Amino acid sequence: MVILELMGFLREITGLRKPNRNEPVTDMSDASKESTAVDVETRAPSPRVDVDDQAISTPEPGAMEYDYTNFYFGAGEDAFALLEPFDDWWKQVKPAGYYLYELPIHTAPGTRVDVEDTKTGEIRKGLVNFASYNYLGLSYRPEVKEAIKEAADTYGGGSSGSPILSGTTALHREFAQEIADFKGKEAAMIFPTGYSANVGTIAGLMRSGDLIVADQYAHASIVDGMILSKAKSKFFRHNRPDDLDKKLDGFNGKKLVIVEGVYSMDGDVPPLAEIIEVCRKHGARLMIDEAHSAFVFGETGKGVAEDQGLDDEVDIHLGTFSKSLGGQGGYIAGSEELINYLRGFSRSRFFSCALSPVVVAGLRKALELAVNEPELGQQLWENVAYMQALLEEAQVPMGDSSSQVIPIMVRDDARIFSMGEEIFREGVFINPVKYPAVGKHKSRFRMSISAAHSKEELKEGAEKIVSVLRRYDICP
Numbered sequence: 001m002v003i004l005e006l007m008g009f010l011r012e013i014t015g016l017r018k019p020n021r022n023e024p025v026t027d028m029s030d031a032s033k034e035s036t037a038v039d040v041e042t043r044a045p046s047p048r049v050d051v052d053d054q055a056i057s058t059p060e061p062g063a064m065e066y067d068y069t070n071f072y073f074g075a076g077e078d079a080f081a082l083l084e085p086f087d088d089w090w091k092q093v094k095p096a097g098y099y100l101y102e103l104p105i106h107t108a109p110g111t112r113v114d115v116e117d118t119k120t121g122e123i124r125k126g127l128v129n130f131a132s133y134n135y136l137g138l139s140y141r142p143e144v145k146e147a148i149k150e151a152a153d154t155y156g157g158g159s160s161g162s163p164i165l166s167g168t169t170a171l172h173r174e175f176a177q178e179i180a181d182f183k184g185k186e187a188a189m190i191f192p193t194g195y196s197a198n199v200g201t202i203a204g205l206m207r208s209g210d211l212i213v214a215d216q217y218a219h220a221s222i223v224d225g226m227i228l229s230k231a232k233s234k235f236f237r238h239n240r241p242d243d244l245d246k247k248l249d250g251f252n253g254k255k256l257v258i259v260e261g262v263y264s265m266d267g268d269v270p271p272l273a274e275i276i277e278v279c280r281k282h283g284a285r286l287m288i289d290e291a292h293s294a295f296v297f298g299e300t301g302k303g304v305a306e307d308q309g310l311d312d313e314v315d316i317h318l319g320t321f322s323k324s325l326g327g328q329g330g331y332i333a334g335s336e337e338l339i340n341y342l343r344g345f346s347r348s349r350f351f352s353c354a355l356s357p358v359v360v361a362g363l364r365k366a367l368e369l370a371v372n373e374p375e376l377g378q379q380l381w382e383n384v385a386y387m388q389a390l391l392e393e394a395q396v397p398m399g400d401s402s403s404q405v406i407p408i409m410v411r412d413d414a415r416i417f418s419m420g421e422e423i424f425r426e427g428v429f430i431n432p433v434k435y436p437a438v439g440k441h442k443s444r445f446r447m448s449i450s451a452a453h454s455k456e457e458l459k460e461g462a463e464k465i466v467s468v469l470r471r472y473d474i475c476p
């Protein structure tokens with residue numbers, strides 16, 4: 001029931017978002033409007049047929065129209081009846097573009113990477129990398145690698161236990177305290193991934209009969225936590241406190257509102273002051289997922305809540321170590337009571353093996369570097385401004401991003417993969433994103449900027465991307 005409600009609502013809202021400088025204004029007042037109508041008229045004309053690279057094939061439009069629901073509703077009663085239609089579809093679409101996912105990388109996730117082209121079998125060397133989250137370039141720093149090697153000598157590879165049984169090493173305990181201190185909170189708790197931090201926190205706190213309201217662009221791990229909690233789940237229109245107000249109105253009971261610091265596919269930030277005001281009005285608690293903003297936003301790097309001067313007004317601070325710290329894992333930080341309660345009820349944490357101590361050692365060093373080298377953050381924002389200027393000059397549609405996550409809005413689900421292949425062959429590693437990661441007709445390339453990129457790399461990458469976008473009339 002909850003799942004159906006969520007699916008129904010997501011279908012209803014898919015495609016609706018705050019208008020911006022690159023998009024036509026959509027009438028938000030008609031909530032029941034069929035979303036697929038949005039923006040269709042802005043789609044670019046067909047690709048030129050004179051693309052001379054024979055290896056690149058334009059995908060069959062029919063094949064690209066498939067989505068998860070086709071396999072679910074089209075199959076019979078045997079649970080495996082889904083497999084054959086999916087396999088037929090996959091064989092058709094994989095060489096036409098889906099192969100661009102899960103390409104093996106043969107180097108560290110640096111600013112240039114060697115990537116295996118599984119279609120041709122070649123290793124494409126020295127591609128400018130805009131696909132990795134390594135926003136501060138910390139994952140491969142010699143100091144981080146050294147800390148990892150030392151921990152491996154002491155602890156070996158894994159932690160061999162749940163954090164509440166035998167999996168907590170001295171490194172885990174110290175790191176949790178360091179995160180609490182960094183975030184300026186009473187306590188913090190470490191999870192194996194950012195995904196499990198969301199699922200465990202939301203489902204640990206909320207129950208059937210409660211209400212959770214999240215921004216419509218909330219990450220899948222937030223949505224999955226909502227489903228698992230069995231609470232009534234609603235979504236408010238992206239960054240629209242007025243709609244949040246409506247969604248909370250009239251509900252008596254426990255309420256949790258969830259927003260992100262930087263939205264992972266759009267790169268924009270929430271209007272926290274207004275959201276907090278609405279939460280206060282309705283007695284709702286507020287949780288912020290700072291997966292993409294912790295360690296880079298705010299005066300001391302705490303995140304967007306600090307950046308907006310509202311850090312103490314947010315009840316639950318969540319984040320990941322997989323983005324700016326370039327490692328793995330997730331955390332929540334807040335009051336001691338909150339953390340103690342969730343220690344007992346976050347099933348995704350205590351029914352799962354603790355992070356490897358090797359990873360924790362690398363994270364501790366990465367945190368130390370992020371704190372002691374504020375110039376990394378300055379370099380990141382300089383690089384972001386430089387890339388935004390390059391793309392703006394070329395009139396590349398970018399959405400509302402105000403962060404290191406820059407979406408290049410292609411809005412052409414049928415041709416994004418052929419564009420992706422051409423960009424890959426030009427020498428740039430960047431991921432195409434399409435439904436279901438974003439709404440239908442909202443396909444884009446998601447660009448991640450790092451403090452480690454040189455100006456030359458940014459320029460070279462932008463020029464190569466723009467040259468392909470021009471061939472598809474995405475920019476003039």
Ligand SMILES: Cc1ncc(COP(=O)(O)O)c(C=O)c1O
Nearest residue numbers: 193194195219221264291320322
């Ligand atoms: C907003 C947000 N929250 C949570 C996660 C999950 O984090 P992780 O990949 O560390 O599990 C992501 C991942 O991209 C994310 O974008």
